[in-house]
Amino acid sequence: MEAMTDTVATFSPLYQQIKGLILGSLQTGEWKPGEMIPSENELAVRYKVSQGTVRKAIDELASENLLVRRQGKGTFVATHHEDRVHFRFLRLMPDEGEPHYPKSQILDCKRLRAPAEIAKLLDLKTGDAVIEIERILFFSEQAIVLEEIWLPGATFKGLTAETLKNWRGPMYALFETEFATHMVRAEEKIRAVAATPESAAALGIAEGSPLLSVERVSYTYGEKPVEVRRAVYQTREHHYHNELN
């Protein structure tokens, strides 16, 4: 009760307020991806509420994939340094055989001024510095995905093609480790398009072939957009997998 009047002006359930406080600690980096947060009992003392109330707050954050509970060990800040997480953001699957992670070949990585469209999606001003990455993804030695990635220059200061080429593992893990930016969720717009001369050449297919176009905007804590991806997928022997619940 006391916690309510002490910390939050507008009314909402106590556990929602606690959730907000925990979220705050995630945003400020008090607890970093992969680290263990204090136990439920410790947090209960800290926030002056019962352990059950902390529990409900953590339950929601876990269901949003911001925290990961591990019985007997503790509760941890979600990280992209785990196999388990990767397929949440990688939906392209081979028609036959097991899903697997592709190899990435960096084609380019340069700083430039944000075009209006990208700036808008990233919540920047036109002309602000952005980084553009171009790459190809290979599944079983076949070039399947051609992708452009835009990142806000301010957040990803110092990112170069070298950094990317030396990195082993998912790009989101790199962003987390080197730039303290954890991707929480993303939205995609999917279309069918005809291969342009450039994409046809890069993927080794005929110009005009049908390709899956996927535009993604990714967000970090607090609904802040931090990445735009525009990719074309070759779907002759692969498909985009989706679950409707």
Add this chain to the structure above:
Amino acid sequence: MEAMTDTVATFSPLYQQIKGLILGSLQTGEWKPGEMIPSENELAVRYKVSQGTVRKAIDELASENLLVRRQGKGTFVATHHEDRVHFRFLRLMPDEGEPHYPKSQILDCKRLRAPAEIAKLLDLKTGDAVIEIERILFFSEQAIVLEEIWLPGATFKGLTAETLKNWRGPMYALFETEFATHMVRAEEKIRAVAATPESAAALGIAEGSPLLSVERVSYTYGEKPVEVRRAVYQTREHHYHNELN
């Protein structure tokens, strides 16, 4: 404690067992879509557990969209007779303007013997009776989707083109009302393909134009497959929207 040994042999948390019992009542139709289920306290008495345990079971079923809680009223069996639900299964959005529900034009509806491929997806034997529906979906008077739907003949006995043409509303609501089959979830495989002469003609576009191919398998309670859809979407002014969490 008593409830555990009385009702279930293998070990699992009590609330999981309660969840299973509730699911059973949904499957047998004891509580039908749209109806209210007994209150938490009634169920607690019935199952001889505390109200909190029933609550946790219902919480999970609600998060899986099988039940819907309404404060002050009760807990209801989820139904497709609600606007809120429709966009869970309709992911095609106009690039500009508000999402809206399309108009359906039935082209055909016939009984036939299941091809091997469809039989496998529907968990039937090759040659079992199935119903095939063919239709076009119009968004703002434009033909955007060409779709084939296969249903198990046994479950959907008596479904005709007339039934479909006279129905106002989502097809899943019809299935629920007329054939006691509630769709719970679906899986989709998405690709880019070139328009065949038939699909080009139906959608009024050039042969070979890129189209989004969407193959869906839908499931009812107990992971039972009850529908296969194969559709092509025209994505010049629309896109498939997806959220990655």
Add this chain to the structure above:
DNA sequence: TAGTGGTCTAGACCACACG
């Protein structure tokens, strides 16, 4: 006013991980 789900608490005990 009565009945429903929603919140919050306090305490007991279980399952799991690790030193």
Add this chain to the structure above:
DNA sequence: GTGTGGTCTAGACCACTAC
């Protein structure tokens, strides 16, 4: 054994809906 999250209970009170 100790500490963590996981389950289960019992009871009080709040918020919303309907009559």
